[in-house]
Amino acid sequence: MTDFDTLNTLNGYFQAMPPVAATGIRARDFDGETLRLFAPLAANVNDKGCAFGGSLASLMTLAGWGWLMLNLREAGLVAEIYVADSQIRYLAPLYDDLIGDARLAPDQDWPTILRCLRERQRARAALQAQTFDGRGAVVATLSARFALIAAPTADPRVA
């Protein structure tokens, strides 16, 4: 299920950030468990015609950030969301448009994270993201931890 308004909200955030707007990264699909992003290769090539590593890092980091923003929104919470650290593996050069997705890491429990955020105003969440080539093979992976800071009145924030 893709909620058009939900994706539009997220894409509004992406478009408002100059380095993200320049790379054409945008949300394509969100079903509550997985958020999928897309970016055109043309805006993200290196000098050899394949995807720039920094663009893959941006896409996967934003996929994790977006996942958190949308699921917090779903839970009726607003928080500042900062990426704290990440590990990226570049497995193969990518000559196709960039398609990546993110989901909660398997060892994480979302209800516990929400409870922690409600009770302590702060929480941490670990996400996993990957990028695929045109045939669906994984070409890069990211594991990242995000810090969530409750912000009762403000908009979600990105670091």
Place this chain on the structure above:
Amino acid sequence: MTDFDTLNTLNGYFQAMPPVAATGIRARDFDGETLRLFAPLAANVNDKGCAFGGSLASLMTLAGWGWLMLNLREAGLVAEIYVADSQIRYLAPLYDDLIGDARLAPDQDWPTILRCLRERQRARAALQAQTFDGRGAVVATLSARFALIAAPTADPRVA
């Protein structure tokens, strides 16, 4: 010592890559041991006015890539340079222009890497990079490994 032609060559590569040109990342100084890059905050802000995490990742990855390109060139070698993996820590939000540098990781021996590349046509190299705020405090760090593949006639490559 900054070699103007050397920095110009590197900046030519950066400018030729659309996602790098869009963020205004450019080389500022290289003394053989440290390569320093710069990018204006305006082209790299997130929705809250501080530096986008993906831009910090790009700047530090390119600092490592550029360090290798320049030092290989210094050694009379040309190789394809691919980032293989990286670990990034985001320590504090950055509200200044982006200034970062890279150097060889302390446990690495550059002559050994060069010998390996000459003899086996392939080598690995570990780099460390960091980003500073306007007062010189470290706001992000990156550790990355790069794969080098000898390319006798081609230009250096970036992943």
